[in-house]
Amino acid sequence: MHLLTFLIVGVIAGWLAGLLVSGGGFGLIGDLIVGVVGSFIGGFVQPHIPIHIGSAIVNEIVFAVIGAVILLLALRLLKRA
Helix, strand or coil: CHHHHHHHHHHHHHHHHHHHHCCCCCHHHHHHHHHHHHHHHHHHHHHHCCCCCCCHHHHHHHHHHHHHHHHHHHHHHHHHC
């Protein structure tokens, strides 16, 4: 069940980050990849940001979105270079 929750959080986070950064999603697989990698990045960022929002799942989604946005912005910078 934890893997299913992880994948659902990844899809939601990837989709939201796609909307925030580039104005659209990347499809189901693209959103999943961006969201899962973003959740790992968000896990590293979370101890440095002293906020807790709602329940555990909401907090996971928020930090996964933050991590996914960081990932997409870094990829955009690398693409320009």
